[in-house]
Each structure stands twice: as C-alpha cells, then as structure tokens.
Amino acid sequence: MNYKTVRSFFLFISITAFFASCDKEYNDIGTDVIGEDHFLVDKYTGASVVAFDKSTGAVQSNNLPVNPLGIYDNPTFGVTKAGFVTQAEIDISNLNNAIGNNPLVDSVYISIPYFSSRTAITSGVSTYELDSIYGSGKMKLKIYENGYYLNDLDPATGFEDAQRFFNDDPNIESYKRGAAGDGTSIPNGKQLNDLLVSEGNPTDFADDHFTFSNKEIITKTKNDNNEDVISRSAPAMRMKLNKDFFQKKILDAPAAKLANNASFRDYFRGLYFKMEDDDSGDGTTMAMMDFSKGTINIAYKEDKIIRNKANTADSLTRPAKKYVINLKGNTISLQQHNETADYNAALSTTNTTVGDEKLYLKGGQGSIAVIDLFGPGELEALRDKKWLVNEANLTFYIDRASMKSEEGSGVAKPIEPERLYLYDLTNKRPLYDYATDGTTYSTKPKFAKVIHDGIIQREEVKGRGVKYRIRITNYMRNLLKHNIADPSKDSTNVRIGLAVTESINIISNARLKNPTTLPLPFTNTSTTFDRLPAASVMHPLGTVLWGSAPTVADDKRLKLEIYYTEETNSN
Template sequence: MYNNSFFKKILLVACVVFLYSCDKDYNSIGDGLIGDNHFDFVKYTSSVVSYNQKVGPIQSNNLNVNSLGIYDNSAFGTTTANFATQIVLESVNPTIGINPVIESVVLTVPYFSTLVSTDANGDGTYKLDSIQGPSDAKIMLSVYESGYFMRDLDPAASFQEAQKYYTNQNSDFNNAKIGNRLNNSSDASQNDAFFFSNVQYKTTVTTDGKDVITRVAPGMRLDLNTSYFKTKIIDASASGKLATNDIFKDYFRGLYFKVEKSGSSSSNMALLDFKKGKITIKYKENTSDTDATRIDKSIVLNLTGNTVSLLDQSNINTSYANATNTANINTTVGDSKLYLKGGEGSMAILELFNTNELKTIRESGWLINEASLVFHVDATALGTASKPNRIYLYDLNNNRPIVDYYNDGSAGTNEKNGKIVFGGLLNTVKTEDNTYKVRITNHIRNLIKNADSTNVKLGVVITEDINTITSSKLKATNGVISQFPKASVMSPLGTVFYGSTAAVADDKRLKLEIFYTKPN
C-alpha cells in the first residue's frame, strides 16, 4: 500500500510539472493579449461631430419595392407616393381566336403578409406587413394607362447608360396619363375608398360535382375596364402590336397609379413588390368558324418593365425643415438633433476624431476590442410615428460600406435582419429609450493601425434592405453629396436622433465608444 501511494505521488508531481511547463509556454504566446495584469481593459469615449444633410429629388427607378399611398408623419410631414410601371406580355404574339369576348380583367399585386392562424375550414387569418398609418384608413386610388414612354437607355449619354427617373417627376406622368381610370368598378373599395385589406381571397369552382377551393394571400385586386382591354389588347393582335415586347411597350406604355385623399378619411401607405403584380385577361372564343363551342382563354401581362417611385412632399414639419436647412446646419460642432428620412428625405453625416486625438491613440499602442456608435431616438421629436427597423452606416467619401459590413458573415432570413453583428437594428428593450447600435470595430482598427488610412466621413440613413448597398443619383448635386443609398430611397419612414453637441444630455449624446487594452 505504501509503495503504491509513493508512486502515485511521484506521478502526480510529474504531471503538475509537465502541465505547468505547457501552461507557461501557452501564456508566453498569449501574454501579448491578456494576463498577469500586463494589460488593463479600458473604455474610451470620443466626441463625434454629427450634422444633418437634406436629400433632394433622387433617382427612384427600378427599386426592389415601392411605396403607394399617403403617409402623414408628424415629425416630417406628408408623403404622397404614386407609381408608374411598364407592363410586358408573359407570352408574346398570342393567337386570338374567333369571336373573342372578355369576361374579366383583374389586376393583382400581393401584399407583404404573415399567416397568423388557420381555422377548421382551412381559411387563414393574415397580418399585413409594411403598412404605415391607421389600419382602417382609405385612399382614392386611380389606375390609368400611361402615355409616358420609359426608355431603357439615356440618349443624353449616347445610349451608354441606363435612363434615370426621379422622385419629383410625378407631374410628368400625371400630365401624360391617358383617358379615364381603368379601375372603374362600382365597388368603391377598388377606387374611391380603396384600402389595404388583410382578407384572404378565396374562390370556389365546381368540377364534376365537387367544389374546389382556391385560397390566395391578401393583395391588391382590382377589376379593370373590360371594354378598354378588348380594344387595347385583343383587337390589337391583328395589327402586330403584340408581336414582341419591344413593340408592345411602345404601343402600351404602362400604368400610372395615382393616389389622393379619400374624403375626410385618414390615409396610409404600403410597400409593395409591384414586379410580382400582373393583369389577367380572361376571355372566351369559338373553337372554329363552324363550331359554336366556346373555350376559355387568357392573356397575362406582367408588371416587370421599368418602374419609378413618384414622391410628393407636403405639410413639412417646421422643425424638420429648419434642421435640414443649409443655413442652420453646423458642420463644425454638429447639430443637436439628427433627422433621418427615407425617400426624398435626409441623412446624418458623422466625422470621427480630430487630428491630434487620432495621432495620440496611434502612438499609445491600443488593442481595440470593440468600437461602436449608439444612436438614441428622440422620442419627443419623433412623436407617434413608426420607428424604422434599421439604419445603415457607410463610407460617405466613397459611397460604399465600411469594412465591418463586409466582414460580417452573419445572415438573416430576409433583407431586414442580415448583418446582425454589424448592427443598426432597432433595440426596443426600453421602449422609452430606443437605440440603434452600429459596430465599427475594424474600421477603427484600420484607422489606428495604418497611419496612411483616410479618416473618411460616415453617412447614416434609414434602410429598407441591408443587403442592398448600391446608390441612387441625386437629380442635382448639392455640393455635399451626389449619391444616396438606394435602400433608403425605398423606405417611407424616418426617425430623429439626439446629436452630439454639448446641448444634448450626456446619456443621450451620440459618441464613439471604444473598448481597448493597453500595456502598462
């Protein structure tokens, strides 16, 4: 027993010595990072110069999604969103038979919606997404044939560049509309009192004595003028107007969606993917000259040509107008409130560090653990307006994302929640103090590590799609910016942040927060 105990003790001592040696070697590699009190974790707060920048009329053709409706935002004003689109034949040069008679012409555009529940009969209850304003609001909706031809290429650029269309061109399309509105149903919910309904569309067809039920998620569904489409589409086939889509797009130049107030009703606005929309023309024709048998036929027109979002701004909030007025913007010390608005809106510009501050940090040998900007919502200034889900921070000098965006491999399930490490998502843990946090750790590391790195200005905007990083051109360069993130043009929303001036309470003030380690 004694001998066994002795040998066990010797073996234990040998293991301890071996492990200690290994641990010593490991720590000698890692002691440049942490351990033995050679480094301390420290938080450093740097002042930020942040100020407003108005965005004028902006390129808005061929966006991923488009607004339609009227949105009253107490912090910014009223935005009226009209829309124009080309339409194309799903199948070109259709064969029209004998004695065609149209039975229905229906325009459909799906809404963004979520299935909440399904009852015992299989009928679904849906919740609509991307609707701003009261759920019971109504608008006057009129759909016209458009007489405005939307080119693919710009003749002013020798047809070497895509043609641009802008948010402030509503009058061009309105003046070019042709005839009476096409959605002339006696059902006012399809025109004079249109509303975005969350009701599932359901049809029942009896075949061989059995009822077959078809259910479709909520969407815009408008009955269009059958006489018009008989003349414009069915009768035009014989003259070759439907032979190719190039010919067809010149012949039928598209649709113009015009919205107006509906009496005294409150209004609202929806984001729609119009490219998933279509017009279905159902008609019957004879099988032959000698056979009176009628058969069902259809022609489908897709809303997949060139599009443009047409935005009118009115009733502009005085505080917003003053804050984004060039004469009132302070680019030296910054502004106390920052107004971010999508569409033909506004943004914030940030300037980090001063020359001496950055030089001192570089000479200090800091190792940056994390660097971030936290934006606090000014709930009083924003009022009851909806808060956007996300903001986007980018390199304003070069109109591109910063390195932290590219380095973030985290993927969300849709365009709204990817790049979650990079951040910019609304934090609603404290409803009275909502914040947005954007991590710029690698951006700051590069600035400190590389003395020749340019300390670029940063832009902050509302974004509807974090995966879309391309820019749209301003109609007229304002001397500060000539481009604006395309994903911000898509969004109808806005928010107000506390700025970075001394007038802002310290706990609300925009600052750059850096967590770092430094040698003793």
Template sequence: MRNTSFFKIILLAITVVFFVSCDKDFNTIGGDLIGDEHFGLVHDSINVLSYNQKLDPVASNNLPVNPLGIYEDDVFGTTEANFVTQVVLASVNPTIGANPEIDSVYISIPYFSKFTYTETGDKKYELDSIFGNPEGKIKLSVYRSGYFMRDLDPLTGFLETQKYYTDQVSAFENLIVSDRLNNKDDDPSQNDQFVFSNKGFKDSVYVNGVKTLQLKDPEMRLMLDKAYFTDNILKTASGNLASNDVFKNYFRGLYFKVEKSGASPGRLAMMDFKKGTITINYKEDLVTTTNGQSTTTRVAKSIVLNLTGNTVSLLTNTKKPAYDTALNNPNKTLGDSQLYVKGGEGAMTVLDLFDKTDVKGYDANGNETVGMNHIPDQLDELRRKDPVTGKSIMINEANLVFHVDTTMGATKIPNRIYLYDLTNSTTIVDYLYDGTTGTNAKNGLLIYGGNLRKNTAGDYFYKINITNHIRSLVKNTDSTNVKLGVVVTENINNSAMNKLRSSFTLTDGKVISKVPQAAVMNPLGVVLYGGNSSVPDKKKLKLQIYYTKPN
C-alpha cells in the first residue's frame, strides 16, 4: 500500500511537470500578445481578394543571372531572351609584338551544371536552370554592339545608375556594328542549330612549360571570327587598349541574338555571363640577339577579355490570347478566379488579405464603431479584445496557400514564388525573421516558404508563412493593412527591387513603380486559383489562421 501511494505521488509530480513545461512552450509563441492563461485553439479560413496585374517593361541591367534563348509555354506564349554585355580587358595595355597571327579565338560562358557520374573515364553532367524541349535548338548569333552603355544617368545629374529596360531590343539591334562573329560555317551547332550541351571540355594548357589537359565543366563554347579580332584587337591602335574606360568606349560590347531554328521548339538557359571570357590565342615574332646576330622565333601568347561590364536582358513576348485577356481585364472588385504569375516582362498577383465590408467595426477596446472610418470588418473581429478578460487573441500560425491550376497545362511550373509588401515595395516581417539560410538561391528561407509542394491527392500548391505579419496587424491596431504582391522568383535570397518603365496604381491610390529583381530574371510562369466565388472551395485562395482565445 505504501509503495502504491509512493508511485502515485511520483506519477502525479511527473504529470504536473510535463504539463507546466508544455504550457510554458505553448505560450512562448506569440507571448508578446497574451499572458500565461490557458487557451482554446480556433481555426479560421478567410477569403482573400486577389487579382492579376500586368507588368510592363522593367529595368533589367546588371542582373545577377540572365535568360538566353527561346522558351515556349502552352499557357503564357513565347519568350525570346536576348542579351547585351560590355567587354573589358582582363589586363589593360597589353604589349603586342610584330606579325601577330591568331590561332584561335573563342568565347566561353559556364552553364549551371552538376556532376552526376563517370563513364569510361568521362565525367557526365546534368544542366540546371535550363527550360524547354531537351531536343530544342535555337539560331544564335553573336555580334559586336555599337551601343555605348553608360554607368550613370545624366538625367539624374549622374547620381543614379543608368537604367536599361527589357523592351529596348530595337535600340540595341539598330547599333550592331559587325557581321556574325560566331560564323563557323562547317559546324551549325555553333550558330544556326545551337544547343545547350551538357558535355564537358578538355583544354590543352601549359603549366611550367608542360602541356597538360585541363577538364572543364559544361559551358557555352563558340569559336569566333579570327580575322575580325585580328583587325580590331591585335592590330588596333595601342591607345584603344590603354585602359578599360577607353576600351569600353572603343569596343563597346557583344550582342547575343536568338531566333527560331527552323521548326525546332527552342530552348532557354539561365546564365551567369559575368563569368564569361573571350580568349584570343595568337603567335607573334620574338626577336633575340646573340653575339650581334638577331634571331626571330614565333612565341605563343594570349589576350583575355572579360564579360564583366554593364549588361542588359532584352525580352520579346508573344502572349497566348487567354493570358493576354486576363492581364487586360482584372476584376479588382470581386477578384480573379485564375491568377497568372509570370517572370520577366510578365504578370503578378495583388492581394488584399481582408474583405472591405464597411458595415460595422470595433475599436481596440471592443466598442462598436458606428458611422466611423474603420479597418476592415474581419480584421476588426481578430483585433477585438475579450469583453470579460480584456485580453487579445493569440495568433499561433497564419498561412497563405496557393493552389496550382494544373488544368491550364503550363509547360514548366516555377519552383518558388515570393510574397512581399507591395504597398511599400519591401519584404514582409516573416521574410526577415525566418532565420534559415540555404547554400544557394533555391533552398533558403524554408520557414517563410513559397516552395512548390505536392499533397497526398497529387495536387500542387505553394504555402507561405505570414504568422508574424498577421500578429503585427492584430496587435498593433494602428498598423496599416498593406497590399501584398506575389511573383515568381529566381533567387529567394534576393529581395532587391527594379524600376518599372511605367508605374501602376492600386485600388487605394498607391502608385507602384518597382517589382522584385528576382522576378525579372525568371522566365517561367504559373496559374494559381484565386479567391473568386466561382473557384471550388478546396482550391480557393484563403488565409488560414490558427489562434487561441483567453478563457
């Protein structure tokens, strides 16, 4: 009997400790909103007003990565992505000897790739960030550009960076100053039938005078016109190579132009052009004198040009009719049933998290506000304090879940979307408070979310955590319920903003002049279900809130 009582006491003590610990952890979440009372968990699913917003030409100079190629999407249409870059000398003012003659000149730009396995001594690779039919080809032409790209904008008194926009294709094409430089006629894969190949390279290099083979990962490797670079680099006036300021004005840059290759469906790759180089391998005379007798020998030398100057991504879009109609006729009152979200010169979604019903409301003390200007009714209900305890509710979790409309048949669904404070063109607090970082652009900020996911029913969706954003709205009754924006993203860690050529105005009169830079880089698009009443309830965009009320 005594032992039984003892074990009962021990069991009771463990139980008390367990529940006290659990209660402490539970109340830590959102502890700034409520004390240590016990709560009952409540789940609300709130409709969200959401509609399409067309994005006009946007500044696309000096992006971290750029699309190049042709991408055809069954929903959005065709995107042609051209590219322009300045060219600079890796080493300025090179000394070029007598009788220079080029052995080879080529451009090399690495692809995003990963090693997969080795087969019979050869490394096999898989290309990353490449879209379209695996058999797709494009017609690729590289020209010398005569367009001088300024660093600073004279219209701002040279105080701001000069901006170049996605729609300036004709401005650059009208100033092409050479024939096609990648003119190797006996190899159409270099130009008229170019393919993004996953094959590595074996280059011959000299190390301490010994010729060895150097293995290189997959890259764009184009042989260029030797005669052109002889005349315009090796035999140009030495003053043109004296400094990079002079050289950028002299040589200017390269224009990468893409076109359809016959009936091929085309293909597009994301590329880091700033890692690209032009290598000019040549021989020149070396004269040595021994005992008064001169001897001339041919020596091998090289000049390297880097693609690290100013750049601009140029986009041409041919829209599908349904997509074009949706962008030009958004329902800003009831919301759109289908939300088109596309990168580049594309489309975004505008969100208003709470209904604008103006029937009644409550102030911070729970008193009804009649005939007064007040915050939206649903948000009022969340903010209203309990009339007995005087306590606010505690927000445990809040999410936005976007269901993908797979019936539209988009060719490729983006891996991630990005939700931000559209009103102020900045991040939301949950983005800043995430605390998780990834090793690359794809896997950071996992708590904040936005990754493409798939449920047990096989449906695709994106889920974004906005718990702290909603907590702030509920707790701070004077805070503004800002509009939110949704775009595709190429890099979740990049929250920079780029200027639109033409701004747009929200329903509350706010003028928006910027969009996320990471959306400008991404060529993909996705169709999401909106919050319109015509959308089936299980697919409808809603704000999911889990909260507890004080007892």
C-alpha cells in the first residue's frame, strides 16, 4: 500500500472519529481501529516522559466569568470553601428616574439564576435539572455589604496596570459591613439575608441553612385591577434582604451618590457572600454560578401628586415602583483550602528526575502536572527518521484507589472532573492541536474540541472514570518536522502543563501570587511558573492520575504514543 492510500485511509478515520466524538457519551475515538500492524501503521512508545505535580499556591481570582460558591469536602484533596465578593451598579433604567418623595421600601430580594435546563412541562409547571452542582446538603450562607473598594487599576504601579486580587485576600472579611438594628450600615453588622424565597413562599432562614433548589421560581404580583398575576422563571438563588438596610443605604441616599455608577460604586461597594462551616452533618454542596446575571430588586412606594382635570386641586397617590441594582463590576472568588495529609505529602515529595508515581491535579488554589517529553538526543533521532505522524496521544489513567472510588472503600465517591486541559506551559498558551480543532457541541459548549479531547472516559454512563486521553498529533508533526520557517506552527519542544478545567473554551491565564522556577530534567535550564489557566482557578474538583515513574505498572504508566508510517515515494 503506498502513502497516498494510507493517507486516504486516515482521512476517512478522522472524519469517522469526528462524528463518533459528537455522541453524547463521548466514546473513545478509534481505540480498536489504529493498531501496530494495521495498514502498515507502527506505534512508538519509547520516548522519555517525565511528569510531576506542582502546587500553585494562592492564585489570581478576580473577574472570572464563572465562580464557585459553597463548601465541598473531597475525601482525596480536602475541604474547599468558596465565597464571593462583587461590586454592584445601578440599572441604567434607574439612572434616568430619580427616586421621588417619601419613598418607603416594601421588600428587597436578590436573584441569581443557576445553570439549568428544562426537562419537562406538566400542566404548566416546568421541571428543571441543575448543571454544575457538586454534592448535596445545606450550607451556611451569609450576605454582607462589602466595605473594601475593588480598584480597577493597581495603585502600586501608579494606576498603570490592572489590579489583581487573589483567592486568599484578607481585606474582604476585615472590612465587611452589615446592618444595625435600625438598618444602618455598620462594620461587622448583622447579615443582610434573613429570609429564603422559594416557590413564591418565604421560609424561615434564621438558621442560615441554604440549599440549591431545582424548583422553578413562581412570582405573584397584582395588576392595575388588583388581580393576581403569576409568572414563572428558571431556578435561581432568591433570598429576601434586610429592607431597613436598603431603605437607609439606597432610597435615603444623597442624590449625588446615585447620579452615576462611578459615584455609586464608591458609595455602595457591593456584596460579600460568605460561606461558614455547617455543623448540621447534612453534607456539602458547591455550585458554579454566573453572578453577573444577578440583581438586587427593591420594591417601594413613593408620593405622586395628581392634579384634577380642572387643575384646581391636588390628590396624593402612592404608586408601586422598582429599583434594580445589577451585580456587575469587579469581583473576587474567595477560596479557602484545607488539604488532606495525603495531598500535602504528595505535593511535597515530587520527583523532577524520573517523574512522580501519582499526579495530583486540583482546581482553585491547587496543583497541576508538569510534563517533559524526550530525553537528550531522542528528538533529533526521531526527526532523522522522517516519520509521517498519523496520530499522537498522551493517555492519563486514573488512580481509582487514591480517588477513593473503589467499591468497599468505605469513603464517599468524589465527583471527578469532566475534562482536563493540556497546554504549552513554557509560553502560557494552548497547544497547536487546540487551535486546529474546530469541532463544537451546540448543547454543551464545554465539550467543544472533541478531537483534541481530554474528556473523561468512564466504564459506563455516569460510572467511575477510567482515563483521559489528549491528542497532540499536530503538535508532534510540527515538532518532528521542525519547520522553523513557519512560526505559526511552533516546532519547539516546550514544557507542557496539565490542569483541570471548568470550560475548554476559556484559555486566558491567571497569575500566581508567588511565582516559582521549575528545573528541567533533561537540560540545565528552568521555566518560570507564574501563571495558571483561569478555567482551572474556577474549578473546585480534582483527580489523581498515574504518572511516569518506573514503579508504575506498564499498562497504567503515562506514555507518549505516536502512530506513524514510514515516508515512501508514491507510484
């Protein structure tokens, strides 16, 4: 069979793989198709691979598109407690309508929609399934006024650079404010949330227990004829807030403070969502949330003077009005981590010479894996062979015992990350295979780029994870060709990073609070580790993978697999 025939065959396989990859179960692509002796294709697994894990320390966590909220207890990694702080701004419709005379608050509630999808409608009632909720149980959630101003620009650089905030920022807690007995804003005052709104009916929230509910929101209002009007909306966090506080802070505010959002953000510095340890023993829960879609809704009445038709007398009415504040502006994801002894021990005993036996990957202030390919002289020797690379993979097997997911372990099974992200750690950017994969998934955008992969492969639907595989075919082709004439096709052997990801579509980076240097096992140079994929900062989960150490069983050890054909002349 000549090279053209082989190439045509692999084009067919690639097209087939694309459509197979769009299956909702994300099956292994081509596992039993490409082998050592099929169609003159050989497999090479002799390249040196060194992989070890590395702790991130505190990470930049401001202005993330999605943020965790809650407490999640992972038996492998420990407890992650995630709070949140956000600025707020006046809704544009309010800026053009000043608050009138003698305003009086009727009620205040906050609403932040969850990620959800409607699964059914029965007799007008919708059923929803929540997305990105980890664990179950009650939480202690307290909402305070944020008293610390979140700068756009960094004063330390003469206001020339964007301000960075980190997950362990102590200022938010130190400057938090709440309500006095009469609603006045005071340092360390009472929390602002005191009633939970669920399905239109207030429920006692005095014990601070809160759960993420998949119930649709039912709202009852009155029309001009004093008739009930029922509206329904998707599940959301809805809590009543202290109306005396918002009476004094907003409706009674000096007009200049509400004239524009620049003045308003300095006057009312936003909200602080604080998570506290829950002693109810009812489990732990964490949700991924888009707070930018949240609103504070103030219902109030004000005086309105109406002249009669003859213009001889005035009458006073009290129309109902609404003042909306959007949860927009600068934000910080506040994440605290209490690691297990095993996790701490693993991060303190990394082997940068032959690699670690186990690779611990965790989001937030967590850890990544650092991967180096090819020992001294190996890459040059492979380039001399002039192989035609058909496919190249890195396959990471899950250490299920360390994940405490084996049956009979006596420990609750942790929730596993759905996807890993492999990237160019040296240059802080995606690999070439990411850029060349145009596949999409309309109903689940997080599962785009399915050819590049990195999606968990399970033993059955929603079963325990077995492995993750990531294709680096184009990267390896360029590396072996070493095409220095085309800078868009980087042919440099770079250090590779592996991290958990909340979304494969987000490739921006976040800074580390304390950068470090990483020694290379095959050279005398080192790499600066000062950034982390931002989508990893958002993600609260982790996994344990088998690494590259010689002590790992051969069928589980991390290897680089290169499927190739010898370059021949076609006839």
